[in-house]
Amino acid sequence: MKITLARALGTCFGVHDAIEAAQDESFRDNLTIIGELVHNPQTVAALRAKGVRMVRSMDDQITTKNVMITAHGAPASMKKALEARGYRVYDASCPLVLKVHNRVARLVSEGYFPVVIGQRDHVEVRGIVGDLAEYEVILEPEETARLAGRSKIGIVCQTTQQVETAQRIVAAIRERFPGVDVKFVDTICQPTKDRQAAVRDLVDEVDLMIVVGGYNSANTKKLKRVCDEKGVEAHHIESAGELEPSWFRGKLHVGITAGTSTPHEIIAEVHDRIREISRRAGGADGAQVSRHDNTSR
Ligand code: SF4
Structure with missing residues (x-):
């Protein structure tokens, strides 16, 4: 079974930078993120494990000095209101x-x-x-x-x-x-366009697509929709543990794509698990793996 990664997939720079900032040592045990930093449960859990707090809105109880506005941005009035309440505001809004x-x-x-x-x-x-x-x-x-x-x-x-x-x-x-x-004014961001274009290019070549990302991630759902519109079987999963061996029975070529909140480690786990499923299904020589780009076609 051949496995191909979409040429653009996974965490975009905006999400990546916000996660890095939230993990900065200077914020240790003294940071509250307002809203979900990324639509990915594994990343959110990892941040919580590092002592980062999260609240749904600025009106929830905040016990830290530092507060962070997520990559999704916020109205300027909200930033001003937080500053007026005495918080130190770190704005991780994506440019x-x-x-x-x-x-x-x-x-x-x-x-x-x-x-x-x-x-x-x-x-x-x-x-x-x-x-x-x-x-x-x-x-x-x-x-x-x-x-x-x-x-x-x-x-x-x-x-x-x-x-x-x-x-x-x-x-x-x-x-x-x-x-x-x-x-x-077309303000759809380039990383989103790249992921959509990559899945569109790849979907015609595969007989199964695995779409990786949080169930609450809008852009991941849209990648799945591209596959649905093309009539190609696709499964949206959050983690490698959800992969069902039965999905791969009789499949010759599997594609992998992932939304802009999906960390590359999770994509790697999904990829490794598919290889393992392929091997167990009798492909003793292992799966053939490639990255989809114009030169490999
Ligand atoms: S999806 Fe686009 S706009 Fe949103 S954080 Fe990523 S790069 Fe920025």
Whole structure:
């Protein structure tokens, strides 16, 4: 059985840097993270084991001097409020999330009504819209009806949205409001686009795809959706222990992809476990392993 890793997969630089920062010795036993730093249960558990505390919101009880805003970002007003309460705030917002904040602010200053293509309840989206007087968050083309009456519409995306979803919604807005000035700023981040493009390239070559990432990770779910849309069998798992040998029966080529919150160690464990399953199933010579890129095709 051949096993191929998608050419782009796993932890992005934004998540990586935030995890590194949270583990800095200077914060030892004196750091509370507001919200989930990453959508990955293993990483969250490892941080807790190192004495890092986590709360759901800034209004929960915080007993440390240092507080951290996660890579997903937060409204500027929240940072100010925390400082006003006497906390030392470490802002681990990803620069690509801050870029969305800046682009929205510019659209508003130019007179556009701001629209975010994304999940209304996602912490990143709450951070983007948190300081706006008015806005809409849209995820389905039917929801574009809510934009009636606007003369200028400025659109950005949650960084981890699927490219096709954004294109579909922008097209729906332009079609529904042909006379309106619609400006679209594509803020889907490059690491997300790279992972989506990599899985799209690989999915046509495999007969099974393993998608690794937290069940609460939106971008991991989107990678699985790409496989579903292509009609290729895919399983979303959080860890190697969930792999079922029966999935691999009769399969000749298995692909592996992973969301932007998935640590590379977990991908390596999944990869090793699939090799073991393959060996036990009779592939005594072991699995053939490759990394998917243009030169290996
Ligand atoms: S997914 Fe993109 S925006 Fe989010 S932390 Fe990673 S690089 Fe930054």
